[in-house]
Amino acid sequence: MHKCGKKYHVKNCNSVWLGRKYENAFRNDPNRNVNGFRQDVVEAIKGLKQGFLYGCGPIIGVDGCHLKGPHGGVMLTVIGINPNNNSYPIYYAVVGGETKDLWEWFLTLLKNDLNIQNDHEWTFMSDKQKGLIPAFETVFPNSENRFCVRHLFGNMKTAGFRKIAYKRALWKVAGQVQLQSLILR
Incomplete structure (x- = not known):
């Protein structure tokens, strides 16, 4: 079960971040090559996959x-x-x-x-x-x-249904899980 707290700011993965993250691995093992780095990336991706399967x-x-x-x-x-x-x-x-x-x-x-x-x-x-x-x-x-409801409304606008009332009605319908609970006004 997911127990981590919310994280509101995530830095982009860029060359500076990668350098900092893997610098010690390369310094500690002067014979390290691209295959070792590739294996680190594969392990990180495996973690993403497992996180999705068990947490989402x-x-x-x-x-x-x-x-x-x-x-x-x-x-x-x-x-x-x-x-x-x-x-x-x-x-x-x-x-x-x-x-x-x-x-x-x-x-x-x-x-x-x-x-x-x-x-x-x-x-x-x-x-x-x-x-x-x-x-x-x-x-x-x-x-x-x-x-996606946002894309559906974009299609509606293209077809001429541009008024905010149409948008509100669409979102009201999209938010309902049972037909019986839907009452359009």
């Missing part, structure tokens, strides 16, 4: 973010929600674009690495990324798929 619920957010800059591409991300109701990073990959094949590859890696066998126990939340829905149907055919 079976709800996973999936998103793609277009990268700007000299290299471009799309960062595919998977996050969970920890007991503090904060985002918990699980996986990411940078790919050339959003296609069904790349989403299938990414989700298959996730499924295999987390050893997800009963996909009906999992819920995935996303927007309607290119190729993502068909990839879910292939890799996680029995899982629940839900859409």
